Amino acid sequence: MSRPGDRLRALASRVFDDETMERLIDPVIADLQVEYAEASKAGLIWRRRWVRTAGYAAVLYVAARTLRVFVGLSLALTMLFELPYLLRWQVTMTMARAVSLIPQALIVTVPMALTLAIGFARPSASQARQTLITTIASGAVCAVFVFVTLAWWVPSANQAFRVSVARELGGPASPPRGVSEMTIGELRQQIKWAASVRVDWRALEFTYHFRWAFPWASLALALLMASLRRRGTTRRAMLLAALPILFGYYVLLFVGREYVLAGALQAALGAWMPNVVTLFAAAAVAMRAARRQVIA
Amino acid sequence: MPMPSRRPKLLTLSPKESLILELLVERDELYGLQLVAASKRKLKRGTVYVTLGRMEEKGYISSRLEDAPPDMGGMPRRLYQATPLGRRVLAAWTSTATHLLPEFAR
Numbered sequence: 342m343s344r345p346g347d348r349l350r351a352l353a354s355r356v357f358d359d360e361t362m363e364r365l366i367d368p369v370i371a372d373l374q375v376e377y378a379e380a381s382k383a384g385l386i387w388r389r390r391w392v393r394t395a396g397y398a399a400v401l402y403v404a405a406r407t408l409r410v411f412v413g414l415s416l417a418l419t420m421l422f423e424l425p426y427l428l429r430w431q432v433t434m435t436m437a438r439a440v441s442l443i444p445q446a447l448i449v450t451v452p453m454a455l456t457l458a459i460g461f462a463r464p465s466a467s468q469a470r471q472t473l474i475t476t477i478a479s480g481a482v483c484a485v486f487v488f489v490t491l492a493w494w495v496p497s498a499n500q501a502f503r504v505s506v507a508r509e510l511g512g513p514a515s516p517p518r519g520v521s522e523m524t525i526g527e528l529r530q531q532i533k534w535a536a537s538v539r540v541d542w543r544a545l546e547f548t549y550h551f552r553w554a555f556p557w558a559s560l561a562l563a564l565l566m567a568s569l570r571r572r573g574t575t576r577r578a579m580l581l582a583a584l585p586i587l588f589g590y591y592v593l594l595f596v597g598r599e600y601v602l603a604g605a606l607q608a609a610l611g612a613w614m615p616n617v618v619t620l621f622a623a624a625a626v627a628m629r630a631a632r633r634q635v636i637a
Numbered sequence: 638m639p640m641p642s643r644r645p646k647l648l649t650l651s652p653k654e655s656l657i658l659e660l661l662v663e664r665d666e667l668y669g670l671q672l673v674a675a676s677k678r679k680l681k682r683g684t685v686y687v688t689l690g691r692m693e694e695k696g697y698i699s700s701r702l703e704d705a706p707p708d709m710g711g712m713p714r715r716l717y718q719a720t721p722l723g724r725r726v727l728a729a730w731t732s733t734a735t736h737l738l739p740e741f742a743r
Contacts, residue, residue: 344711367715368668368686368714368715369669369686371711371713372668372714375711376670378711398683399686403686403687
């Protein structure tokens with residue numbers, strides 16, 4: 342029979358390294374199990390429930406603390422990206438309007454924060470496999486989050502912002518959706534329509550593929566940073582490397598977009614190019630690190 | 638016994654760390670939850686383990702797993718103890734605080 346916390350521990354052990362498990366997660370779960378068993382023995386059903394809830398909350402708190410650099414960076418960068426809009430906007434910036442700008446900032450800040458947080462993490466040379474699993478898991482979680490944000494949250498938040506501004510300026514109650522306000526399904530329909538009436542649909546097509554490709558930036562960038570870590574790069578060098586890596590990614594994205602708009606590159610290729618290049622770079626660095634270890 | 642991973646450059650002691658050290662000096666060896674109970678809820682069960690982890694890293698406390706798993710089943714619990722460095726830091730901090738803030742000594 343499984344004890345409370347066993348499944349949570351199994352899940353945590355896939356994400357956190359041995360040291361974090363031993364020092365932070367295991368003590369919480371051990372105390373939870375003993376308290377739970379005592380309450381069960383005494384027949385205290387409500388106490389047992391409370392112990393389980395409080396124990397799970399403690400495990401989650403401890404887990405969240407280990408992600409504090411990532412969460413802190415995400416919040417700080419989101420604020421930084423929002424600030425120019427908040428200061429320069431011509432209409433009244435209400436709290437609701439400021440909140441509706443957050444998703445747009447998040448899609449940029451999450452991959453950035455993850456890249457910097459991996460650079461900031463303490464190296465753990467003895468647990469290369471665990472580090473890689475944690476990196477892939479973090480990258481995948483961020484990718485899913487950014488995808489959901491980009492596919493649904495951003496379009497609805499942008500549209501809410503437009504409706505609110507249109508109302509203030511005496512415009513239409515329901516302004517038509519622009520490209521940034523369309524969901525992936527709406528974009529696909531719009532591309533079909535544009536193709537049927539022979540309107541230039543390249544920008545639409547790039548946006549459509551961008552929505553699928555960009556979320557994976559988190560994973561590609563995380564893998565590149567993990568490869569650098571495996572190479573034995575110091576913390577300071579990792580942080581210094583993170584900045585040109587991020588800059589390079591956005592340059593590739595910009596160049597890809599320009600080529601697509603000029604008709605020199607297919608939209609899918611332009612949107613996925615930064616991810617592909619980043620993954621190739623990650624593979625090259627990892628292979629070099631592996632060769633070094635073999636020689637050593 | 639896990640060794641502290643690095644020696645701190647500056648020996649700092651937060652109020653929570655000082656409370657934990659006081660309790661450990663007074664009662665020798667305690668579990669995380671026993672610390673929460675002994676602190677009369679000044680320490681929270683969610684935060685105590687993070688503080689304990691940080692203190693272990695600083696070298697103020699050491700820990701070991703209990704000898705045998707408890708009868709009722711479950712993972713072995715971790716017992717915490719103040720190290721000589723932790724005791725010295727607490728003594729120095731208490732002495733300084735007493736000299737600088739007379740009301741602290743009351």
